Amino acid sequence: MKRFKVQTADSHTLLLYYPTQEKAQESYPDATITEHTDQSHVEYIERMLAAADDCKTAERKGSTVYLLRFNTSAGICLAMLSRDIGDGMWYDLCQYQFWKSGALVAPITKTLSNPAAFCKQFLFPKSEYEVLCAGGKLPKPEEIKGVRKFASVPFEGICQCQLFLKGDDLYIKHNDYFSETRFTGKIDPRTNMEERVLYICHAWLRITNFVPLVKLLNDVEISATVWPMLRDFHQWPASECNMEWGRFLEDVARATRNYLSKEEAGYGTENL
Numbered sequence: 460m461k462r463f464k465v466q467t468a469d470s471h472t473l474l475l476y477y478p479t480q481e482k483a484q485e486s487y488p489d490a491t492i493t494e495h496t497d498q499s500h501v502e503y504i505e506r507m508l509a510a511a512d513d514c515k516t517a518e519r520k521g522s523t524v525y526l527l528r529f530n531t532s533a534g535i536c537l538a539m540l541s542r543d544i545g546d547g548m549w550y551d552l553c554q555y556q557f558w559k560s561g562a563l564v565a566p567i568t569k570t571l572s573n574p575a576a577f578c579k580q581f582l583f584p585k586s587e588y589e590v591l592c593a594g595g596k597l598p599k600p601e602e603i604k605g606v607r608k609f610a611s612v613p614f615e616g617i618c619q620c621q622l623f624l625k626g627d628d629l630y631i632k633h634n635d636y637f638s639e640t641r642f643t644g645k646i647d648p649r650t651n652m653e654e655r656v657l658y659i660c661h662a663w664l665r666i667t668n669f670v671p672l673v674k675l676l677n678d679v680e681i682s683a684t685v686w687p688m689l690r691d692f693h694q695w696p697a698s699e700c701n702m703e704w705g706r707f708l709e710d711v712a713r714a715t716r717n718y719l720s721k722e723e724a725g726y727g728t729e730n731l
Contacts, residue, residue, distance in 0.1 A: 460543040462551070464495040476550065500551040503574035504540060507553075510582050511538075518544065532586035532668065533675040533684065534560040538577060539569075553577050559676055561683025580675070583627070586668040588688035593636055593662035600663055603630050610714040615703045622714060629669035629715065636662035673716050682708035 463483045465473040467490045474495055477483040483492050508514065513528040525540040538555040542548065554569040555577060572580075591600050608621040618634040643654040666688070672681050682705050690699050 460546060460548050462495045462548075464493050466491040474551070498549075500574050501549050503578045504549050506578050506582060507538065507540065507574060521545070522550075529581060531581055531583070532560070533581075533672050533680075534558050534562070536581050540574070555581075557581075557675070559680050561676065561680035583671045584668050586666060586672055586685075586688065588685060588692050589665045589667075590636075590692065591630075591663040591665055593660055595661065597661050597663055599632075600630065600665075606630075608632075609718045612707065612710045612714050614707050620707075620711075622711065622718075624670070624715070624718070627668050627670040629666045629711070631664040631666075631711065633662045633664055634659075636660045636664075669715065670719065673712060673719060676712075678709040678712040678716070681712040682706075 460476050460478060461480075462474060462476055463480060465475055465483065465487050467473065467487060475483065475486075477486070480492055480494065484490075507527060508525070510529065511527040512530045515526045517524050517526065521544055522541045523544055525542070527538045527540065529536040529538065535558040536555055537558070538553050540553050541550045543550070552571065552573050554571055556566045556569055558565055603623050603625050606623050606625050608623050610622045611619045612622060614620050614633065614635055620634060621632040623630040623632075638658060638660045640655050640657050643656055645654045646652070647654045666685060672684060676684060685708050686701070686704060687697075689704070690697070
């Protein structure tokens, strides 16, 4: 099987597979047809095969079909690649289904794409949540010195939290990070109850590879994806949930998406 560049009489250019150029010409008698020898897609196919968490093969209509499973931070992606049985040529196309993390409805159709576009969209390192430091007033982490905030997001009307981006990683300056009320051991004479003091906890947080999540998931799905990362970081039980943080993470996703949209449109965003 060979790949041919077909330039039709109405000025359209197609890349199609045929056994021979003669067969291609039979289908498009008025077109200009040349063999297309670019095999750069094979590099992306090899990346997909190396990154897949599971791979199965089957034979179908003269092709070997590769069924791949990718467990990404944004969800599970099932992809299909095809290779000609006769000469082993890889086809420059793939189909996939993306089962989004946090989504309530599973996909029933497949999306047609190509290996290069698939790698750009789905093959990114897994996202991780980390508390870089926590306590009283904290200095800015060294890795984002010189990086200015792109947005501020309120946390339940209690405080404002600043957002920073470095590459695909999101940094959050949270100014009320699970603050605690502690007993002092002293009795308040006015109430005859033990005195309590609120200890405000500030924290610098990092979510690696956050930008790919924003490009693949909606705000609710991002919140449902990031909360388990936070919960696992603190080693809390799987049943632990927090509505305030759910809303906050949705707001963070929305602010990041708005900033990226303006950047891509070339408008820019004022960094305060």
